[in-house]
Amino acid sequence: SHGWAQQEEEAPQEARPTVTVQTDVTAAAVSNLRDSAKFTEYRAFPPGSWGDVMVRYRRGAYILEALAKNIARDDQILQLTSQRFGWFKLDLTYDKLPHRFAFDAQSLFSGVGTGNLQLSPRLQSDLQSAVSPTDLVGRILGYLPGAAAIDEALFRKTFRADLKVVAWDPFRLTAETRFERREGTRPFFGSFGFGNTVEIPEPIDYDTTQVRFVAEYGRKPLFVNVSYYFSDFANNIDTLTWANPYRATDSTTAVAFTQSYLAGPATGLIDLYPNNRAHYFSFSGVLMDLPLRSRLSATASLGRLTQNDPLVPYTSNRAIGRGAPSGVPGELVPLDAWDKASLPTQQVDLKVDVTQLQLLLTSKPLRFARLKLKYNFYHWDNKSEQIHFPGYVRMDAVWVPTPGANVPTGFQNSSFSVDVGLDVWKSTTLTLGYQFVRTDRVFREVAEQDDNTFRFALDTRPLSWLTLRAAYERSQRRGEYDFRIPFIAAHGGEVQNPPQLPFLRKYDQANRDRDSVSLMASVSPIDKLHLSGSVVYGKDHFRDSPFGLLNARRTVYSVDTDYALTEQVSLFAFYSFEEYKNRQKVRQWVPDGIGDPYVRETGLDSFSNWTSDEEDKLHSLGGGLQAVLLKPRRLTADVSYTYSRSDGAVAFASPVGTSANDANPFEPVGLDQLDDVRFQVLNARFRYTVTRGLAYTLGVLWEKFRYDDDLSTIGLVYIPVTAAGAFNGATLMGTQLKGYNVTVFYMKVSYTF
């Protein structure tokens, strides 16, 4: 271990200047590195060599430190710190962080990384001229060998400059600036309808600038903090246009979005994340030493989020012009949907005001009693304009003449809580609490909702080597659910039978009973042995939800131990078991068809209902040792192993009827492999210290990751359309999660002078 001063701040030992240089050079051999991008998801492990350097100059209370870590790797960090204790601290940091998604993904597109993904016109023409789904499959398979291999990853490159001045204590000033570039590609989908969805590489070219200024005053009995925060997000690629593999020419029909190669656009158009800005002014203050050993804290914040990007046209499909057929028989397209001039407005003017206020009073009126009163207010006031559109274009394929407006949802939370803590015995505290939360929403199903929570906690440390903690919490959330509200907001009061199952309750607003229990015990019977265990149980019961999520349970058992066998050897181990269970109920229906809740089956029962019981079981275990194997040269070993395993499954049930009265006949075959993972990590490091300044480290890292999922067969590039299921078309890139078995051998030379 090393002193915390070395990371945060370094205390001067001597007044004369000193210079310290620490260098690490690492050489590594890596096997199977490109099995899967998962191994290097957030890191770089290049075969070859890399280095770390730290240079520190110190004179009295002044320190100048330069750090370069993982030099030339894709996850390198460069840092320069200039600090004078009691005066100021300046940090300049460059940080590069990868996020890899796939190696060797297969793409038929050119222009990867740009906002314009193109296919060869010959391919598009060829596929458009297919005469049957089977013919289409045969034709596209012929092009797949020519697909280019691409790696999909994005990189965060962050520059930070932070200055803190404490020279005028108790006044302190902080300025933090952060500029971040994100660039690369990530897996993304663009759909032309039910028969044709295409996996494409989304170009990432983001710039984010964030600034925070903080002024503080702190001297008893007062602490005050005033701050301003500004964040600007800029997407340098506004839109993504991608070629339709199945179509060379634009066309439209009433059902073009179901027809794959028969009709639809030659290209698709997506408006990528728009530029946005946020400003926040915040104040917080604490008044201490009030009567009855009380203190009062207050926090207030005003924020504004804005977004005013220009709009793109309804579609890039030039066949959807005035007079073309729409999605409703007999109705024609009333405008040129491909022309931006047809829009009701050319750019949006969206704005959200955020107000936050908190008051907290803590008091200890009696030696054995504590009181906490808290009021919290948070308002997400969406002041965005509503824009009324005469219709929209579905998947760039067909005009849908359904007028509607955007729905600027908003919400407001007001909460009040009281907690009483009683020191009932030596080092034993019983806490009883109550919290009331009222949520008011705009344009959502539950306009007003109350949540009452009762809680208690018992924390005791009866002996210096024993700690026990228990907590229980029960909350009841209630509100009136009106599923028509969002539809009325979008379409006015004319919607008679909204295309939503009226019995459904969305779980984030539904009436809910929530119970949670946590127990924890920590024991250190002797100084060198520590044992702890915990149980966490949580249950959400959506008691008034006939459909939707009905209940969700979570149970976690954990044990953990570490033991210093001798001064030279210490061991640790842990095990955790988690179980998640969800039950939900859904109905498949079409208007006027079987299961229609307004016309055909207006009650809760229907042959078209189905339930799913999802279950995830996870085991995680690990252990290791740290040992001094040889003295006085200090040969040390650090070995650890972890294994985690998750098994997901879902079982289905439904009153299965005949095809005449069941819109949803299915075989009761569940899915046994849902995101099943087996993950092992072995890490062994041996360090041999030759002299005070020189050390060698020899290490091995072995990781094995296996992934199985019934919904994602690895390596599949294309799902063919079939004669029986013309809606199944998808052109994929093979970015599905893959397993790996990687071993890294490395040697590091560390030298300090």
Added chain:
Amino acid sequence: AQEAPPGQGYVGTQVCRQCHAPYYQSYIQTPHGVKEDKRTPEAKFGCESCHGPGAAHVREQGGEVPGNGLATPAGPGNASIQVLGPKSKLSVEERNAICLSCHETMTTKVALWHGSPHESRNLTCMDCHAVHGGHPKGLVKPTELETCTTCHQPVKAEIYKNSHHPIREGRMECASCHNPHGTVTDKLIAAHSINEKCYECHTEKRGPFLWEHAPVTESCMTCHTPHGSSHGRLLAAKTPFLCQSCHSNSRHPGTLYALRPEQASQGLSVFQALNNRAFYRNCLNCHSQIHGSNHPSGKSLGR
């Protein structure tokens, strides 16, 4: 440390050092040991800034004398020396008061300690911090993760899950999102709301958007679980079932994507029976702008 004030029972750091050299050495290496910084213990009474005047302790040739706490400044004749670790005879509140006497007005991070969940649950500063030569940030364990998961054990397993933030890779820490010393937000989130914290790194999802996905603006946690998930993209449940919890609209949202009788009779496997609304990213194969869309035709979040 400054010269001990006469008559108040202080003996000075150099006297402490004679018997407690390792403690002195570890302390003097930390920011507490910087004499030039007038805020530090070393600029005040050295070891005795926290442990109290040591004259009685020296006179009795060591050993702890039961004391009356240091919540108030020690006065003349106070014959106590304060042990602050696990074997301390001081109450949790008294021990914390010693640290807070400087730190609670020193930074926003600690200003809201009183009333915080950790304060309410009787944690001492020394449960997480080792003043004498701890690890980075003065922690009792080498990393924040190891320190925090001493109590928050389920999180230790969660970071090994398939989908996770770069915590186990060392590129994020617990304090990247939480302030364990107290915040205005539930779960000790170091922002005014959960979403505001998420938006610091995921700024593109902040919006506002022309077409909002309403639950997104209220809480990212409606769909995501940030410490780790067996499901991709930190989702709280597997799609399409997660989406179908809320979307039982007419037509395809309510479809159960399972094996149908005619497919079973053809001998197809579950996988072969799937279509592009169930395969891989399921609903997101078409509704890819799930966090919000700015496209005039993006009301279904597909553009």
